[in-house]
Structure formats: C-alpha cells, structure tokens
Amino acid sequence: MNTARCVIFMGVVILVTQQGLPVDSYGDSHLDGVLANITVRQGETVFLRCPQDDEKTLSAWLNRTNLLYTGETKWTTDRRVSLELLSRSEFVIRIDDVGIQEDGQYVCVSQTPRGMRKTVVYVIVQVPPKITFLTEDMALMEGSDVSLMCSASGNPEPTISWKRVSPTAYSLVSEDGYLEIKDISRHRAGTYECSAINDVSTDAKTIELKVNYPPTLMEVKDVGVPVGQQAVLGCEAEAEPAANFEWYKDNERVMSGSYNSEVESQGKLSKLIFFNVSEANYGNYSCVAKNNLGIANASMVLYATKRSVLQG
Structure with a gap:
C-alpha cells in the first residue's frame, strides 16, 4: 500500500471513530458539500458521484462505517458494488440491485494538500409494501367482539386500511392496522381486505369472516x-x-x-x-x-x- 493510500485510509479511520462529531472536529478536514438525495426503487441501480479536482491525491467512498472503494481499490466483498468512473473530475461507483440495506448516508472523502474534504449523499431506497401478517379466516358467534390485525413492511412506511369487499363494500380505516368490531352481527359477515399503500405500489390480501347464528324463518x-x-x-x-x-x-x-x-x-x-x-x-x-x-x-x-x- 503506498503512502497516499495510507494517508487517506487513516483519514477514513478518523472519520469512522469520530462519527457524530461536527466536521470541524476533524482538524484540517472540511465539508465540501451535501449532494442532493438520491431516490431509487428496490432492485434498481444507483450511481454515487463524487466531484474531484486536481488537488486531490486519493479519494474513498464509505457507507456508514464500511469502506467501499479507495481509488481503484475495492474494499467491500459485495459483488453488486463496482467502480464506474475515476477521473480528475469525478469518482463514481455503482450499486446494482439495491435493497433496503443500501438506504442511508454515503460519504466521499478526498485527501488534498489542504486537508481532507468530505462530501455526503443520502440514498433513499423505496420498497414496495408487503403484508407480513394477516389475521386468518375465522368464524364466530353473533354478538361477539372481533379484532382483525394486519401489518406490512415497506419504505416509505405504508398506510394500512381495512374494508369489506363483499357482499356489500364499505371502507373501514385503521391507521395502526387493527380493525375492531364490537357486538358483530350477521350483516357484518363477508370478505374483508387489508391494503398496504405507499408511494411505490399497493399490496392487498383478504380474509373470510363468518358469523354463526341460529335459524330465523x-x-x-x-x-x-x-x-x-x-x-x-x-x-x-x-x-x-x-x-x-x-x-x-x-x-x-x-x-x-x-x-x-x-x-x-x-x-x-x-x-x-x-x-x-x-x-x-x-x-x-x-x-x-x-x-x-x-x-x-x-x-x-x-x-x-x-x-x-x-x-x-
């Protein structure tokens, strides 16, 4: 490892161990800028671009506390991460098939004669909603109390709602995924649907709710x-x-x-x-x-x- 690489690596270590302190706490380091947030959907490719100039001696990309690249040297074992471009004007890496684990802050650090320069970018990974738990089909006596529960994952966090879709449709909204029906009657039986919605898409699943009661002629x-x-x-x-x-x-x-x-x-x-x-x-x-x-x-x-x- 050459001297320049050692310098930048030591600078990275300082950044990591001092995480959470103001940028000015890094001695002669300075904040070059905060790039615009990058919004990408799960499964897509994201490009992380870091501006360069003739003063830099070596640059590195970090994800939280993990080194991804220093110059052309790859530190991560993740095959989805690769070097896209390294020139006097730009240092670009790419991440394919992004998942929620890629959501967060990325830092580009450049070693210059004047000190260390730091550029920050935030990657926002949008994940379609997925219903992870749903109350099973049930049959209960007329007059009973019933609680239906539905939970979902996704980014942004999905909004969850309940509605009966048959025999007569009507909406019942519950922000926390719970739908409580007191003293249920035979007229509230039917097919109920839980929907999870965010900016990406919608996921929906149904359950059957039967209400048992004796014959009425x-x-x-x-x-x-x-x-x-x-x-x-x-x-x-x-x-x-x-x-x-x-x-x-x-x-x-x-x-x-x-x-x-x-x-x-x-x-x-x-x-x-x-x-x-x-x-x-x-x-x-x-x-x-x-x-x-x-x-x-x-x-x-x-x-x-x-x-x-x-x-x-």
Missing part, C-alpha cells in the same frame, strides 16, 4: 288451490351454518314421495311441491329449520278453492 304464506292442481308451500331460513329443513303434516314427517309430493331444499329455501292436489293433501303443515345452534319452525295451511269457470 322468513314469513310464510297459506296456499289455496283446487283439487287436481299443483301447489307449492315455501319456507325460507336465514342461518349460519346453513339450516337443514324438515316438513310435517300435523305430527307426521312428510318425505319426498309421500302425499304425492316432492321436497326440494337448496340454500336458504325449501319447497314442498304437490303435483296433483287431492283432498287428503289439504290441512296444516309445518316447516322446521335447524342447525347446530338452534331450531325454528313455522306453520301454514294448504286449503281448497273452487275451480274457476275458465279452468272448466
């Missing part, structure tokens, strides 16, 4: 038809988990095929269908809806009406 109607016609008795139940349906005439279970009828149940709706009503079909019927949380029932009447003249 909608209003039922009596049905009147003449003998020989088709009749349909309907029964609709709101429930989570979905309700199972049963039909009864008086106290006797009505199954598909009995009473010349068919039971069709799908989703929230169950139908008792009579294809050719006879006198024996008239009477009182009950629809029973049940799940593991409860049971509900409703009664209706299938009654006879006179055949119209047009029907013959």
